[in-house]
Amino acid sequence: MNGIHDMGGMDGFGKVEAEPNEPPFHARWEGRVLAMQRAMGYAGAWHIDHSRYAQETLPAQVYLAVSYYQRWELAMEKNLVARGYITPDELAAGHALHQAKPLEHKLTLDVVRAGLARSSFFRQQQAPARFKPGDRVRTVNINPQGHTRLPRYARDKQGVVELIHGCHAYPDSVAADKGDDPQWLYTVVFDGSEIWGAEADPTLKISIDAFEPYLEPA
Numbered sequence: 467m468n469g470i471h472d473m474g475g476m477d478g479f480g481k482v483e484a485e486p487n488e489p490p491f492h493a494r495w496e497g498r499v500l501a502m503q504r505a506m507g508y509a510g511a512w513h514i515d516h517s518r519y520a521q522e523t524l525p526a527q528v529y530l531a532v533s534y535y536q537r538w539e540l541a542m543e544k545n546l547v548a549r550g551y552i553t554p555d556e557l558a559a560g561h562a563l564h565q566a567k568p569l570e571h572k573l574t575l576d577v578v579r580a581g582l583a584r585s586s587f588f589r590q591q592q593a594p595a596r597f598k599p600g601d602r603v604r605t606v607n608i609n610p611q612g613h614t615r616l617p618r619y620a621r622d623k624q625g626v627v628e629l630i631h632g633c634h635a636y637p638d639s640v641a642a643d644k645g646d647d648p649q650w651l652y653t654v655v656f657d658g659s660e661i662w663g664a665e666a667d668p669t670l671k672i673s674i675d676a677f678e679p680y681l682e683p684a
Contacts, residue, residue, distance in 0.1 A: 467519075467522055467523070467610055467611055467612055467613060467614065468609055468618060469522050469523075469526065469529075470526040470529050470530060471521060471522045471529060472522075472617055472618050474617045474618065474619040474620070475617075475618070475619035475661075475662070491535075495535075496535040499535045499538050499539045499542070500535070500538070502542060503517065503538055503542060504573065504582070505573040506542065506545075506546075507585075508571055508573040508577070508582070509569040509570055509571045509572060509573060510569065510570035510571055511545070511546075511549060511551060511569060512545050512549060513635075513640050513641070515613055515637040515640045515641040516545055516640070516641055517538070517541050517542070517545065518541075518613060518637075518641070519612065519613040519641040520540075520541035520542075520544040520545050520548075521537045521538070521540070521541040522613065523544070524537065524540055524541070528540070543557060549567075550567050551566065551567050551569075552566075587634045587635045588632055588633065588634055589633045589634055589635055589646055589648035590633065590648065591632070591633040591648065591650070592633070592648055595630055595650045595678070596650065596678055596681075597627045597630075597650075597652060597678070597681060597683075598627065598630070599627050599628060599629065599630065600626065600627065601626070601627045601683070601684075602624065602625070602626055602627075602683070602684035603624070603625060603626070603627055603652075603654060603681045603682065603683060603684050604622065604623065604624045604625075604681070604682055604683070604684045605620055605621050605622060605623050605625070605654070605676060605680050605681060606621065606622070606679075606680055606681070606682060607621050607622035608621060608680075610638070612638060612641060612642050613637060613638055613641035613642070614637070614638050614680075615637045615638070615675075615676075615677065615680075616674075616676060616677075616680045617674070619661060620656070620661065620672075620674050620676075623656055623660050623661060624656070624660055624684045625654040625655050625656035625657075625660065626654065626655050627652050627653070627654055628652075628653045628654065628655045628673065629652065629653040630650065630651075630652055631650075631651040631652065631653065631675065632650070632651065633648040633649060633650055633651070634648065634649065634651045634677075635647075635648060636648065636649040636677055636679070637677075638677075638679070649677045649678045649679060650677070650678040651675055651676070651677055651678075652675070652676055652677075652678070652681065653673055653674070653675055653676075654673065654674055654675075654676050654681070655671055655672070655673050656671070656672045656673075656674075657670070657671065657672075658670025658671065658672060
């Protein structure tokens, strides 16, 4: 979807200030939010694309005002309620009031100690790849209401396929609860001037990973 989260190419937000020796977390609650997110993902409560979409649907004034891990926490609240794991009155009360919906799996210390790893998004191909390295392609010009991984600045732009990464779960479908819908994933390279205009650095190249439905022959 189009929203304030899609900041590529925007300006006016000030300089990005790197923090020397930045710690993993600035407060203890941030680590807890990360742990809860990983636990719910392991439990099968929702997919990473559900989490991303929940953040994207936060009101712009909220998205800009809160911190990184606050966005995560607010997105978890939305997914917990939407998927029936808690109710709004429990959220307000701060504790359980009803029988909890069961989870498929439970993240325990033993699982973590054994080496918790991210799930693989690779899926078996459903059809041959439409493009190959060296093909000139153009990204589609879309303005979807749901989740997409094609940023606004890279829509309706011409580039060249550089790599094929195989088939993967398609985020646009997963976030809409329409299944994995496996799609080929490509790295596409664009000239800087194609993305940012004639005044861009002529030596600049920009690469994005784009799913096949985002592309058409140039």
